[in-house]
Amino acid sequence: MFSEKNARAEAENYRRHGLDAPSRHIVELLKARGLAGKTVLEVGGGVGAIQIELLKAGAAKAVGVELTPTYEAAARELVKEAGLDDLIERRVMDFAENGQQVDPADIVVMNRVICCYPDMAKLAGMAADHARHVLVMTFPKETWWIRLALSGANFGFRVMRREFQVFVHSPSQIVATGEQHGLRTVADRAGFFWQMIGLERARELA
Numbered sequence: 001m002f003s004e005k006n007a008r009a010e011a012e013n014y015r016r017h018g019l020d021a022p023s024r025h026i027v028e029l030l031k032a033r034g035l036a037g038k039t040v041l042e043v044g045g046g047v048g049a050i051q052i053e054l055l056k057a058g059a060a061k062a063v064g065v066e067l068t069p070t071y072e073a074a075a076r077e078l079v080k081e082a083g084l085d086d087l088i089e090r091r092v093m094d095f096a097e098n099g100q101q102v103d104p105a106d107i108v109v110m111n112r113v114i115c116c117y118p119d120m121a122k123l124a125g126m127a128a129d130h131a132r133h134v135l136v137m138t139f140p141k142e143t144w145w146i147r148l149a150l151s152g153a154n155f156g157f158r159v160m161r162r163e164f165q166v167f168v169h170s171p172s173q174i175v176a177t178g179e180q181h182g183l184r185t186v187a188d189r190a191g192f193f194w195q196m197i198g199l200e201r202a203r204e205l206a
Helices: 004-017 021-033 049-056 069-082 095-101 120-130 144-159 171-180
Strands: 039-043 061-066 088-092 105-111 131-140 183-190 194-201
Touching: 004 049, 004 069, 021 049, 021 105, 021 131, 021 183, 021 194, 039 049, 039 120, 049 061, 049 069, 049 088, 049 105, 061 069, 069 088, 095 120, 105 120, 120 131, 120 171, 131 171, 131 183, 171 183, 171 194
Parallel strands: 039 061, 039 105, 061 088, 105 131
Antiparallel strands: 131 194, 183 194
16 A cells, blocks of 8 residues: 555656645645744655645745655655755654654644554544644545445455555544644534644644
8 A cells, every 4th residue: 555656656646736635725724824934743744745845835844754664765756856855854653652752843744644543542642742833634524425435445455455454533533632632623624535624732822
């Protein structure tokens, strides 16, 4: 699922077409809230397209944390092409387990990541704790047909003997986890398949 071949394809798609819709919505939300001088931490950002766009829009520095090393070569190529070598740091680790090794950031992004990880509360909680100001997440909407589609996808993965599995976590529980870690919802946008939630540190709302 997350091979070097797929990473190269993802990078080439970004070069040709720019960000996909969920990623573009994240960038638009964060631009509207202000990026000048802000630090960014993206968990599970793949080739790092969102990080690149946020830096171009005024963010000061970005750190990308990825679970597998297969994205690194394609990501480094994009960073070099954008002339942002000094502004992006790449880390390979299980963020839910080892996030304490990463510094907090003003903005934390997890785009289509929670549905790939079994322990939602641990991952979302770690992300919330790292967000000094804003946490933005996208995940599948909670509808019967999406649950059915993802159940079918998991069945297909098992037939093909792939270890990958999609996890359908409750959006309300995802939001509740962020709130338990001191955040409050400030944005909620649902598309055809993906839902985007923006949460802000409670003290920032005062």
